[in-house]
Amino acid sequence: MNPIIRLEGITKVYGEGETTVHALRGATLSTHEGEFVAVMGPSGSGKSTLMNVIGCLDQPSGGKYVLGGKDVSTLDAEALAEIRNQLLGFVFQSFNLLPRTSAVENVELPMVYAGVPARERRERAIEALGRVGLGNRLDHRPNQLSGGQQQRVAIARAIVNRPHVIVADEPTGALDSRTSLEIMALFQELVAAGMTVVLVTHEPDIAAYAGRLLLVRDGEIVSDEKQTPVAAAAQVEVLRS
Amino acid sequence: MTMFQTFRTALKALMINKLRSILTALGVVIGVAAVVAMMAIGEGAKAQIQATFDAMGTNMLTISPGSSNTGGTRGGAGSRYTLTWNDLTAIRTTIPTVAHAAAQLRSNSQVMSAYENWQTSIIGTSPDYFAIRNWDAASGGLFTEQDVSSGNKVAVLGASVAEMLFGMDADPVGQTIRIRNVPFQVVGVLAPKGQTGMGNDNDDVVIVPESAYRTKIQGGLNQYIQGSLMVTAVDANALSRAQAQITELLRERHKLAPDAEDDFRIRNMAEIADARQAGTQTLTILLASIAAVSLLVGGIGVMNIMLVSVTERTREIGLRMAVGAKPHHILSQFLVEAVTLSMIGGFLGIAIGVVAAYAVAGQLGWPILFHPGVAILAVVFSVLVGVGFGLYPAQKASRLHPIDALRFE
Numbered sequence: 001m002n003p004i005i006r007l008e009g010i011t012k013v014y015g016e017g018e019t020t021v022h023a024l025r026g027a028t029l030s031t032h033e034g035e036f037v038a039v040m041g042p043s044g045s046g047k048s049t050l051m052n053v054i055g056c057l058d059q060p061s062g063g064k065y066v067l068g069g070k071d072v073s074t075l076d077a078e079a080l081a082e083i084r085n086q087l088l089g090f091v092f093q094s095f096n097l098l099p100r101t102s103a104v105e106n107v108e109l110p111m112v113y114a115g116v117p118a119r120e121r122r123e124r125a126i127e128a129l130g131r132v133g134l135g136n137r138l139d140h141r142p143n144q145l146s147g148g149q150q151q152r153v154a155i156a157r158a159i160v161n162r163p164h165v166i167v168a169d170e171p172t173g174a175l176d177s178r179t180s181l182e183i184m185a186l187f188q189e190l191v192a193a194g195m196t197v198v199l200v201t202h203e204p205d206i207a208a209y210a211g212r213l214l215l216v217r218d219g220e221i222v223s224d225e226k227q228t229p230v231a232a233a234a235q236v237e238v239l240r241s
Numbered sequence: 242m243t244m245f246q247t248f249r250t251a252l253k254a255l256m257i258n259k260l261r262s263i264l265t266a267l268g269v270v271i272g273v274a275a276v277v278a279m280m281a282i283g284e285g286a287k288a289q290i291q292a293t294f295d296a297m298g299t300n301m302l303t304i305s306p307g308s309s310n311t312g313g314t315r316g317g318a319g320s321r322y323t324l325t326w327n328d329l330t331a332i333r334t335t336i337p338t339v340a341h342a343a344a345q346l347r348s349n350s351q352v353m354s355a356y357e358n359w360q361t362s363i364i365g366t367s368p369d370y371f372a373i374r375n376w377d378a379a380s381g382g383l384f385t386e387q388d389v390s391s392g393n394k395v396a397v398l399g400a401s402v403a404e405m406l407f408g409m410d411a412d413p414v415g416q417t418i419r420i421r422n423v424p425f426q427v428v429g430v431l432a433p434k435g436q437t438g439m440g441n442d443n444d445d446v447v448i449v450p451e452s453a454y455r456t457k458i459q460g461g462l463n464q465y466i467q468g469s470l471m472v473t474a475v476d477a478n479a480l481s482r483a484q485a486q487i488t489e490l491l492r493e494r495h496k497l498a499p500d501a502e503d504d505f506r507i508r509n510m511a512e513i514a515d516a517r518q519a520g521t522q523t524l525t526i527l528l529a530s531i532a533a534v535s536l537l538v539g540g541i542g543v544m545n546i547m548l549v550s551v552t553e554r555t556r557e558i559g560l561r562m563a564v565g566a567k568p569h570h571i572l573s574q575f576l577v578e579a580v581t582l583s584m585i586g587g588f589l590g591i592a593i594g595v596v597a598a599y600a601v602a603g604q605l606g607w608p609i610l611f612h613p614g615v616a617i618l619a620v621v622f623s624v625l626v627g628v629g630f631g632l633y634p635a636q637k638a639s640r641l642h643p644i645d646a647l648r649f650e
Contacts, residue, residue: 057563057643078567085565096560096647100257112246113565157564 002069003030004164004196005054010063010073012049012219023049025219026063031198031212033164036191036229038210039200046219048169051200055088055167056080068164085113089158093170095150097142103129103153104138110161128156132186148179155186159195166190168199172206178239184209185232244577251578254550265546266586269626272536273590273619274597279532280615281598283525285607290521292608294514300477301373301511302484304470304491307504322465323504328494329470333369336490338483340475343369346454346468352447353419354406361402362446363420365454365468371397373473374434381414381429384450392452396425399444400433418447423457425449480511539586540626547579547634558638559646572639579631580624587623591616 012024023046031037041047052058053065056072059080065073068087075083084090089110097106107125116124129135132152142150151171158166168187172180187197188209201207208230215223255262306323326344333342346365351358364370371383384395398406398413407413413427425447434443449458459467474483484507491505551558558571566574595616602608 052644055563057647078569081562081565081567084563090563092647096556096563098557098560109561110564113561113567113570161565 003066004033004035004068005029005031005198006064006066007054008064008066010050010053010060010065012046012053012058013061022219024053024060027053027216027219027221029214029221029224031196033196034191034194035212036187036197036210037199037212037214038207039198039214039216040202040204040207041216043202045216047200047216049219050216050221051167051169051198054165054198055090056083081113085110085161087164089161089163089166091151091154091158091166091168091171093173095142095147095154095174097150097153097157099142102139102141103134103145103156106142106153107157107160109157114161124160125156128160129153131159132156146179147175148182151175151179151183152186155183155190159190163195165196165198168197170201171199172201172203180206181232181235181239185236188229188232247573247577248581250574251581254554254578255582258550261546262582265542266582266589268539268542269536269583269586269623270539270590270593272532272539272626273587273623274594275532275535275590276529276622277591277594277615277619278597278601279528280525281595281612282601282607283521283528284612285598285602287518287521287525289607290514290517294510294517300473300480302472302474302480302487303508303510304472304487305506305508306466306469307502307506321504322463322467323495324466324470324491325464326466327464328491329466331490331494332470332472332487336483336486338474338479338486340473341369341372342470342472343367343373344451344466344468345370345471346451346459346466348458350420350458352402352406354413354416356408357406359402359405361399361405363454363458364446364448365451365458366448367451370448370471373471376434377432378429379432380412381427383429384448389450389452392456393450394423394425394453394457395428395450396420397429397431397448398427399431399442399446399448401442401444402447403430420447420449421458425453477511480509484509536622536626540583540630543579543583543627544630544634546582547575547631548637550578551575551634551638554638555641555646555649558641559643559649562641562643563647568639571641572635575635575638576628576631579635580627583623583627583631584620587620587626590623591619594619 007027007029010024010027011022014021014023027046027050039047039050049058053060056067056075059075060073063073064071067083070083072080072083098109104122104125107128108121111121111124126135126138129138132155134149134152134156137145137149140149142153145153166187171187172183175183184206187199191197191211197210199206199210207213208227209232210227211229212224212226214221304324306321329342329344332339343366348363349360350363351360352363367389368383368386371377377383378397379400381397383397384393387393388395396418398418403413406418407416413430416427417424418427419425431444431448455463472483472487474480488503488507492503495504497504561571
């Protein structure tokens with residue numbers, strides 16, 4: 001089976017001369033379809049940089065990055081935008097929904113740039129919102145939704161273009177523990193359906209829901225272990241009863 | 242992303258900050274309105290001047306006698322009579338580029354009809370005068386060469402004089418008027434001509450044959466013409482040639498030494514008209530330039546607000562980039578927003594400018610000249626303002642790095 005993400009000796013250097021910062025010093029990683037990878041590390045460890053490179057938001061200074069069988073390490077801004085649009089989905093700590101814009105229109109956004117016709121766009125957006133349990137909140141605006149609901153809209157937006165990989169940057173950072181649990185259950189559902197999720201977090205509780213844990217320190221992946229994920233859905237059930 | 246989609250996004254973004262968008266567009270509205278109004282008013286003024294000169298006749302030279310010079314004291318123009326009736330005949334008969342030539346003797350006098358009296362200008366001239374002024378009778382006829390050579394006491398009335406002496410609807414033809422107690426028979430009433438270039442009434446005039454004028458009004462025959470000459474050329478292109486030929490002829494006839502000054506003055510009406518036109522043109526350009534400055538200020542307003550908008554929406558830009566917007570998508574989004582803003586301003590500005598031009602023209606009694614071209618120009622202008630002043634902020638937005646934009650606080 002071909003790996004979805006394959007990083008080979010990825011380096012990232014910021015600045016020049018005395019102020020040079022080596023954010024990544026040769027990260028190597030390979031993930032497969034349906035893997036749930038948590039990335040942990042102290043702040044300044046390079047985990048955000050790693051996530052940015054995996055998310056094609058930033059170009060590595062050196063090394064090779066193959067995403068879905070395509071070498072993306074040397075692409076320019078235009079081409080990277082297309083890769084992000086087609087192969088990647090993003091979930092951010094602060095949701096990053098467009099204000100004054102309905103849930104369904106927010107979810108349509110990636111398809112607008114993909115050139116999907118309006119009618120199909122609407123159908124797929126409604127379907128994606130249904131998948132995250134917001135089928136009855138289509139026309140609500142972000143300020144009419146709770147934090148958890150906003151993050152669900154963001155997840156619907158991330159999955160609507162059927163990407164290979166979802167990159168989630170502290171997705172539960174702004175949510176209470178119960179809502180966090182629900183969001184993690186949603187991620188586990190997506191993983192079970194064959195999607196690859198890369199989750200950056202500094203909370204061990206949250207990382208425990210992933211099937212693989214990476215530790216990053218000083219720009220290097222110092223540990224890479226498989227683990228048995230905690231089933232979030234079961235915990236939600238327990239809380240409900 | 243289709244153009245329509247981009248336009249809808251732009252409108253939506255503009256609607257979010259309604260007041261701000263309205264105020265920004267207002268800058269463009271004022272600029273475009275000023276340009277449109279100034280150009281329409283300028284065109285109107287030009288047409289107004291053209292119309293008055295057309296009424297006067299532009300294909301025309303006036304020749305006035307020169308100034309006197311008695312012991313070094315120089316009199317004004319016309320202070321000495323230097324043009325003779327033979328000069329007039331020579332101009333009429335020997336210069337091929339001259340179509341018509343007539344003397345114009347002029348004085349003010351009280352004129353009486355059986356009912357009323359009125360002070361007006363009396364002009365003594367020959368039938369060529371009517372051809373030169375391009376003037377026809379509205380009722381009755383004009384006097385003829387026969388009337389001139391026989392010294393008949395006949396008169397043609399200007400429309401205003403006819404009204405003053407005989408009332409609105411009466412027909413004075415065949416009636417008698419008295420000028421300095423001398424009876425003249427009215428043979429015709431002239432078609433109304435309106436105002437002169439100087440704002441006088443063209444129609445406040447009584448025209449009589451020069452022979453009768455000289456004997457009955459001026460008193461005493463004289464070989465010199467106590468007035469000026471009016472000459473038309475065969476066509477407008479021949480006017481300056483006619484001027485040169487008349488100058489040469491008159492200098493020769495007056496036996497002027499080569500280094501002597503002309504003892505007459507020739508004024509070229511076409512040149513005067515052109516000069517007046519050029520003056521208006523300059524004024525129009527000046528006004529339009531000032532208006533263009535206000536449009537520039539409006540454009541700077543657009544740029545300012547777009548820069549603010551880009552800064553405010555940095556995170557939105559980052560998000561759009563993260564989900565797949567390419568730099569050119571972001572560029573066109575903000576560019577279309579700026580153009581939409583300035584185009585809305587442009588359309589409103591045209592409407593207001595046209596209304597303002599009509600109001601001003603109405604006040605001044607000018608013809609309203611609004612070229613559709615000006616509207617098109619104004620739209621093109623406002624689009625250019627949008628593109629010109631929107632490009633930099635839009636480029637700034639499109640060059641943002643997605644990570645920096647997403648992290649922007």
